[in-house]
Amino acid sequence: MPEFFSRRNYLILFALIVISMLILTIHFREGENGPIHRAERFMMTAISPIQASATSALTPVKDGWDYLVHFGNLKRENRRLRQEVAKLQSKVLSLQGLKNENSRLQSLIGFKDQAGYDTIPARVTGMPSSNWWSSVIIDKGLDDGIKRNMPVIAGGGLVGQVVDVSQRAAKVILLNDVQSGVSVQVQRTGEVGVIKGQLREQQLLLKYISKDSTIQKGDIVVTSGLGELFPKGIYVGKVANVSLSSYGLYKDVEVDPAVDFTNLDEVLVVKYEPNFSFKGGS
Amino acid sequence: MWPLIQSCLVILVAFVFQATIVPHMAISGAKPDVVLIVTALYGFTYGSRNGMLIGFFGGLLGDLLAGSYVGLGMASKSIVGFFAGLVQRTIFVENLLIPMFAIFVATWINEFIYVAFLFLFGEITPVEMLVSKIILPSAIYNAILTPFVYGAVRRFMVFKQGTPVTRIARKYD
Numbered sequence: 021m022p023e024f025f026s027r028r029n030y031l032i033l034f035a036l037i038v039i040s041m042l043i044l045t046i047h048f049r050e051g052e053n054g055p056i057h058r059a060e061r062f063m064m065t066a067i068s069p070i071q072a073s074a075t076s077a078l079t080p081v082k083d084g085w086d087y088l089v090h091f092g093n094l095k096r097e098n099r100r101l102r103q104e105v106a107k108l109q110s111k112v113l114s115l116q117g118l119k120n121e122n123s124r125l126q127s128l129i130g131f132k133d134q135a136g137y138d139t140i141p142a143r144v145t146g147m148p149s150s151n152w153w154s155s156v157i158i159d160k161g162l163d164d165g166i167k168r169n170m171p172v173i174a175g176g177g178l179v180g181q182v183v184d185v186s187q188r189a190a191k192v193i194l195l196n197d198v199q200s201g202v203s204v205q206v207q208r209t210g211e212v213g214v215i216k217g218q219l220r221e222q223q224l225l226l227k228y229i230s231k232d233s234t235i236q237k238g239d240i241v242v243t244s245g246l247g248e249l250f251p252k253g254i255y256v257g258k259v260a261n262v263s264l265s266s267y268g269l270y271k272d273v274e275v276d277p278a279v280d281f282t283n284l285d286e287v288l289v290v291k292y293e294p295n296f297s298f299k300g301g302s
Numbered sequence: 303m304w305p306l307i308q309s310c311l312v313i314l315v316a317f318v319f320q321a322t323i324v325p326h327m328a329i330s331g332a333k334p335d336v337v338l339i340v341t342a343l344y345g346f347t348y349g350s351r352n353g354m355l356i357g358f359f360g361g362l363l364g365d366l367l368a369g370s371y372v373g374l375g376m377a378s379k380s381i382v383g384f385f386a387g388l389v390q391r392t393i394f395v396e397n398l399l400i401p402m403f404a405i406f407v408a409t410w411i412n413e414f415i416y417v418a419f420l421f422l423f424g425e426i427t428p429v430e431m432l433v434s435k436i437i438l439p440s441a442i443y444n445a446i447l448t449p450f451v452y453g454a455v456r457r458f459m460v461f462k463q464g465t466p467v468t469r470i471a472r473k474y475d
Binding site: 028029032033036037039040041042043044045047056059060063064067070071073074075078082146147148149150151152153155193197198199218219282 | 318320321322323324325326328331332333335350351354355358361363364366367368370371372373374376377380381384387413416420425427431432435436440
């Protein structure tokens with residue numbers, strides 16, 4: 021194995037690692053319009069149409085396979101959902117009354133309704149290709165009014181946030197990405213924490229919930245609106261598990277997200293522009 | 303020069319496959335890394351220098367599309383290409399189980415570079431969970447895919463062992 025002793029190869033490897041680390045540093049420090057961010061946008065624009073074609077071509081195959089594999093489950097789920105719809109219909113009727121009462125009272129006290137942002141529907145064309153990062157590509161971009169940092173929802177729940185936009189495509193970092201962190205509030209108790217992804221796990225981690233908290237399974241978690249990166253009140257998920265470590269200051273809380281991150285087809289980009297700007301770095 | 307361009311084209315095709323088809327091939331969330339397999343195959347066949355350069359280029363493409371940390375994939379795949387080259391000429395024998403095992407090991411090297419980096423950035427997911435949920439399934443998946451990827455790329459591995467970069471380098475020795 022003569023190459024094993026080749027000093028030149030070690031030097032080349034060292035040089036490649038140094039170049040990689042330099043690029044990593046520049047990527048962190050440069051602004052949105054830096055050369056590496058521009059290259060990322062170029063790559064997204066170039067690959068997005070191919071991803072869209074592949075997704076369109078493979079979706080029927082995937083659906084057919086899912087149908088075959090989950091046929092028994094589908095029947096059971098259908099029966100369960102019918103029962104649930106019946107229950108929910110009666111619940112909706114009772115809530116309608118409460119809603120009317122609420123709007124009457126709000127108008128009395130001059131409450132300004134902050135909800136109801138416009139949304140832009142988009143199709144997911146590219147799913148995460150890596151085991152380590154969770155981001156998807158959508159088929160709408162600057163031309164459609166999408167801007168960086170806009171929140172993305174699906175099925176009534178928070179999916180993530182736009183992190184990069186080109187003319188006709190955008191990259192959305194999902195809530196279950198290890199880098200993601202969103203300020204949330206437990207609806208029942210009013211406590212504020214941070215929801216974080218945990219490397220490809222479907223469940224999310226709710227951090228910084230005090231040891232003395234009365235948080236319990238089934239509690240609803242919504243965005244807190246703190247930091248103004250997300251509008252207040254977007255549904256994030258339900259508390260699935262609460263445990264207490266012996267030495268920790270906080271409870272370990274796991275949250276079932278409202279959306280299935282592995283099966284995203286269509287999403288809504290909320291036209292909300294955060295009162296926050298990333299100056300300098302990303 | 304042409305063989306090197308051809309190698310870059312092969313890694314480009316592997317990258318497009320990774321970005322478009324691989325997300326639909328996930329089994330319980332685990333996805334194979336075709337770019338990593340091609341990098342290691344080039345390292346096994348043509349030595350460290352080719353492996354490193356192919357890995358660097360493939361890592362750059364992957365980072366630009368999906369990576370949150372542009373540069374990390376470049377470094378990890380260059381290292382994998384380098385180590386793959388160290389066992390050059392001892393790998394490709396008739397028995398495909400050997401390269402499959404080698405790709406299995408290469409995946410562990412690649413993924414542990416990611417783990418180390420994430421720990422540096424304060425990610426505290428337990429290692430057992432990372433191994434059971436990400437590293438081991440990906441390593442097995444990559445190993446299983448190796449014969450298929452090798453079958454697809456070997457017709458493009460046109461230049462003889464020790465070329466072209468070694469030959470070019472010798473010219474300047």
